[in-house]
Amino acid sequence: MRENILEIISNYNNDKTRLMDILHDIHSIAGYVDQESIELLHQKLRISEAQVNEVISFYHFYNCKPLAKVNIYLNNSITAKMHGREGVLNAFRNECAVEEGGISEDGEFGLFTTSCIGMNDQEPAAIINGSIFTRLTPYRVRELVKDLRNGKDIKELIYEGDGGGRNALPEINSMVCNNIRRRGALLTQDYLPFEITKKLLPVSTPEDIISIVEASKLRGRGGAGFPTGLKWKFGRKAEGVHHVVICNADEGEPGTFKDRILLTEFPELVFEGMIIAGYSIGADIGLLYLRYEYKYLLNFLKGLLDDMRSKNLLGKNISGIADFNFDIRIQLGAGAYVCGEESALIESLEGKRGEPRDKPPFPVERGYLNYPTVVNNVETLASIPKILKNGSDWFLNLGSNDSAGTKILSVSGDCNFPGIYEVEWGTTIKDVLDMCGAYDVQAIQVGGPSGALIGEKDFNRALSYTDLPTGGSMIVFGNKRNILKNVVMNLMEFFIEESCGSCSTCRNMPMVMKKKLEKILGGRGVESDIDDLLSWSEVLKVSRCGLGQTASNPITTSIKNFRHLYENLVQKDIVFDTGFDLEESVKDSCAAVGRQPILHNL
Numbered sequence: 001m002r003e004n005i006l007e008i009i010s011n012y013n014n015d016k017t018r019l020m021d022i023l024h025d026i027h028s029i030a031g032y033v034d035q036e037s038i039e040l041l042h043q044k045l046r047i048s049e050a051q052v053n054e055v056i057s058f059y060h061f062y063n064c065k066p067l068a069k070v071n072i073y074l075n076n077s078i079t080a081k082m083h084g085r086e087g088v089l090n091a092f093r094n095e096c097a098v099e100e101g102g103i104s105e106d107g108e109f110g111l112f113t114t115s116c117i118g119m120n121d122q123e124p125a126a127i128i129n130g131s132i133f134t135r136l137t138p139y140r141v142r143e144l145v146k147d148l149r150n151g152k153d154i155k156e157l158i159y160e161g162d163g164g165g166r167n168a169l170p171e172i173n174s175m176v177c178n179n180i181r182r183r184g185a186l187l188t189q190d191y192l193p194f195e196i197t198k199k200l201l202p203v204s205t206p207e208d209i210i211s212i213v214e215a216s217k218l219r220g221r222g223g224a225g226f227p228t229g230l231k232w233k234f235g236r237k238a239e240g241v242h243h244v245v246i247c248n249a250d251e252g253e254p255g256t257f258k259d260r261i262l263l264t265e266f267p268e269l270v271f272e273g274m275i276i277a278g279y280s281i282g283a284d285i286g287l288l289y290l291r292y293e294y295k296y297l298l299n300f301l302k303g304l305l306d307d308m309r310s311k312n313l314l315g316k317n318i319s320g321i322a323d324f325n326f327d328i329r330i331q332l333g334a335g336a337y338v339c340g341e342e343s344a345l346i347e348s349l350e351g352k353r354g355e356p357r358d359k360p361p362f363p364v365e366r367g368y369l370n371y372p373t374v375v376n377n378v379e380t381l382a383s384i385p386k387i388l389k390n391g392s393d394w395f396l397n398l399g400s401n402d403s404a405g406t407k408i409l410s411v412s413g414d415c416n417f418p419g420i421y422e423v424e425w426g427t428t429i430k431d432v433l434d435m436c437g438a439y440d441v442q443a444i445q446v447g448g449p450s451g452a453l454i455g456e457k458d459f460n461r462a463l464s465y466t467d468l469p470t471g472g473s474m475i476v477f478g479n480k481r482n483i484l485k486n487v488v489m490n491l492m493e494f495f496i497e498e499s500c501g502s503c504s505t506c507r508n509m510p511m512v513m514k515k516k517l518e519k520i521l522g523g524r525g526v527e528s529d530i531d532d533l534l535s536w537s538e539v540l541k542v543s544r545c546g547l548g549q550t551a552s553n554p555i556t557t558s559i560k561n562f563r564h565l566y567e568n569l570v571q572k573d574i575v576f577d578t579g580f581d582l583e584e585s586v587k588d589s590c591a592a593v594g595r596q597p598i599l600h601n602l
Contacts, residue, residue, distance in 0.1 A: 004029055005037050009044045016045040017369070019055060019351030023062055024332055032063040051352075058353040058500070060114060060335030061292050068103045068110035070148055072096070073127040077116035077254045078445075078490045079412045079475060080123040084137065088124045091141035108149070115337060115494060116254035117293040120412035120475070121179045121419045129154045132176050132296055134163075166264050171300040178261055179419030182435060184406040185398055186269075186383060187261075187422045193268040194308075196388045197275050198319050206236060209280045213384065215392035217404040221379035222248065222340075223447065223471030224546075228384075231374055234364040235281040238372035243283035245274050245326075246368065246375040248345055250291045252337035253448035254494060255473035258408040259378040261420050263290075263297055266382055267304055271328065273381030275318065276388065278326040281374055286328035289345050292335045301330055337498035341545045342375040343367075344500070355502045356545035379408055379472070400426030403464040411436045413444075413476035429459045429468070438476045443483055443562070448473040449491040450550035452557040453483070483558060484565050485521055491554035492517065499547065506548030509540050513555055524577050525570040534559060 008025045012018040022041065026033050033056055042049045056062040061073075072092060076085065093099060096109035103110045119125035122134040131154050133144070140159070147157050155173065163177040180187060201209070214229030235243065247270060251259040262270055274286050290298060305328055308314045316325045336354045339345045343357035346368050367373025383405065387395050399405050403425035409432065412418040416437030423432065433441060445453050447470040454461070454468075461468045477487060492514045501507045516533055519525050537552035559566060571577060 001030065002036065002040070005040050006044070009040065014044050014046075016047050017349075017351045019045065019047075019052070020331060020334060020348065023056065024334070027062070032066050034064070038064075054353055055351070058336060059292075059333075062334050069108050070129055070154070071110040071112065073112050073114040073117075074100075075115070075117045075119065075123070075125050075127075076113045076490075077120060077123070077494075078487060079120040079255065080125065081486065081490065082413060082481070083123040085124045087138050088126075088136045088141055091138035092145070095142055095145040109145075114293075114335070115497060116252065116256075118251060118257040118260050118291070119176065120255050120257055120410065122177055123412075127293065130295060131155065131158060132174055133158075134175055134177070166300070169300060171303055172264070172296060174296050176260070176264075176296075178265060180261060180265075181411075181417055181419040182421040182423065184408075184422030184424065185395075186379075186386060186406055186408065187266070187420075191266075191269060191385065191389075194272050194275075194311075194313055196385050197272055197313055200388055201276065201279050201324075202319050202321055206280045206282065209276060209388070210236065212388060212392050213280070216387045216395040217392075218380065218383055218387060218395065219403075219465060220377060221383070221407070221471070222377035223253075223450075223469070225465045225469060228376065228380055231364060231376075232277065232280050235283075235372050235374040238365055240370075240372040242285055242369075242371045243278075243281050244285040244287065244368045244371050244373040245277045245281065245283045246342075246345070246349070246373060247274055247286075247288040247381055248340065248342060248375055248377045249294070250289050250333055250340045250345060251378070252291060252340050252498075253450065253471060253473055254491070255410060255412055255445060255448050255475040256471065257410045257412075258420060258472045260294060260297075261408075262378050262382050263294065263301065267301055269382040269385055270378055271304065271308065273376075273384040274328055275313065275326060276384050277374060277376065277381065279318075279321070279324055281372070283374070284325050284327075285368070285371070286326055287349055287368065288328060288330045289339070289349060290330055290332050291339075292333045295332060298330065298332060305330070336500070337494075338500045338545065338547050341547060344545065345375070346373065353500070355500045356547075358544065399424045400462065400464050402466045407463060407470070408472055409463075409470075409474055410472050411474045411476070413474075414438060414441070414478035414481070415476045423463070425464050426462050428462050429454070432463075432474060433459065433476070436476070438478075440479050441476055442479040442481060443477045443487070445473070445475040445477070445487070445491075446470050448475075449494055449554055450546065451553065453487070453554065453561060454557070455561045458561070483562055484517070484569075488554045488558050489514070489517065489521075492551075495547070495551040495554075499551070503543045503548050505540050506543045506551055509536060510551045512536065513552060517555060519577075520566060520569050523569065523571075525566075526574055526577050527567070527570050527572070528575070529570060530559060530563070530566050 038052045041052045098104040098109050098111045124136045125134045158175045163175050165178050167174040210232050218228045219225040314327050318324045339348045339354040341356050344354040348354040363373040396404050409421045496510045499506045537556045540552050543549050
């Protein structure tokens with residue numbers, strides 16, 4: 001094993017910034033990173049063992065202890081729970097003889113919880129030895145485990161053949177379904193791959209391209225909405241030996257799966273968007289950060305890049321353009337929601353924990369390896385070739401006055417037709433509900449946990465940057481759902497789990513707020529507790545990144561739009577209640593000595 005580890009390290013030229021890749025390769029042959037490997041990484045990469053350990057411990061899919069022969073990561077997103085996760089979990093427990101978070105005594109099965117894996121339209125879902133299994137049921141679990149015990153390979157057990165489209169390709173071989181329900185300007189099949197790179201770039205200056213992007217008023221589709229052309233202009237002006245373009249494909253927001261579709265069916269759009277961005281800002285380094293949960297797409301995407309190199313679409317003097325030397329590398333993540341924040345993503349790309357950086361400086365000034373860096377998300381980059389092909393006026397005629405173009409929505413939850421819907425900005429929530437067949441709706445989570453939980457009074461609002469902005473996630477909740485107990489609590493637990501812990505505010509306040517919510521749900525809350533939750537949420541706004549700044553949103557937006565649910569639970573006749581139950585607290589000690597508490601005399 002020692003020789004294997006040394007060879008892996010050598011393959012990356014003993015480069016400590018490639019630690020993520022090295023750890024992935026070690027896992028592929030050993031299943032985990034043992035102490036000997038950590039010592040070798042310390043010696044060869046010239047980083048401390050503590051630095052190696054802190055990276056391993058930070059990411060969900062790295063391990064420093066042996067795992068089982070078959071490792072099951074069962075998604076615990078709110079949509080999974082809505083569609084039968086508990087029954088699936090119990091089936092795995094029974095069939096594998098293992099408890100959640102543990103490994104069976106025979107070492108055959110490991111059963112672990114993981115956050116949203118981008119399969120909200122086909123829940124419950126799990127990652128089993130790297131393969132995605134969707135629409136799990138207790139029956140399917142029993143059949144799956146039986147086949148695994150009989151020695152079948154996991155690849156043989158992908159049921160339903162394939163998920164359609166490119167999912168059927170041997171390089172992907174996935175049962176994941178695309179579920180594209182509505183196509184717009186971006187998802188239509190009218191794109192000739194790399195036409196812009198071959199024909200327009202050779203006769204255009206970088207400034208020409210940036211001007212068209214600026215004129216289109218394209219804004220970032222990841223949620224922040226920063227003008228793309230302006231970001232590129234800043235990136236081009238910044239001084240540096242190298243310039244970098246990063247595609248952020250780390251969509252970890254529960255309820256979001258649009259990037260999965262773009263990377264499966266339209267990756268050429270994304271890659272060409274990166275090439276155009278590279279030409280525009282003078283970049284020579286391109287990086288696509290792919291979330292670990294989409295690892296099943298990795299070989300397919302790498303194959304496309306190899307084909308592009310063979311056609312002079314990557315590499316030196318692309319399309320005959322002198323000195324336009326640009327290439328793209330895919331970096332696989334390892335399971336950390338916070339890496340969706342651009343500076344945390346850059347830290348991860350450099351082989352470190354994905355902890356957000358202080359700003360300024362911003363990435364366009366000093367980003368990856370301190371080079372000027374432009375970070376755009378998948379949907380933003382995929383929009384670029386269409387804009388350059390059809391013109392900025394074409395794009396401006398789509399959408400509304402303040403929000404140009406279309407938006408790809410990931411719709412899931414209590415609806416008849418979950419999936420992908422491409423709509424123009426300005427579309428109302430009610431229109432989306434009608435499209436997806438959602439009836440008797442109580443609430444919608446717009447923009448994932450970091451967005452807003454809205455009710456019926458807001459269903460006529462329009463999706464736009466000035467009214468109801470969204471990164472793309474919409475989760476529908478029917479009237480049978482317990483909004484506070486099931487939805488809000490689940491979303492708060494997600495933020496608690498995914499905090500990097502760097503800021504004391506984000507590390508502590510979500511847990512404090514969750515405890516207060518538990519007090520209210522337990523019937524011991526008072527009216528001032530509701531106001532406390534709103535007041536405490538302000539503390540989180542000083543956190544370093546968007547995760548911490550929005551971690552209270554599940555509670556604050558539910559109070560704003562569903563305050564009556566809180567008021568129905570709190571006590572009206574008292575001003576103060578700690579939530580402390582004296583009788584409950586002494587129950588165990590009394591039982592141990594065989595006595596009954598007489599609390600009325602205390």
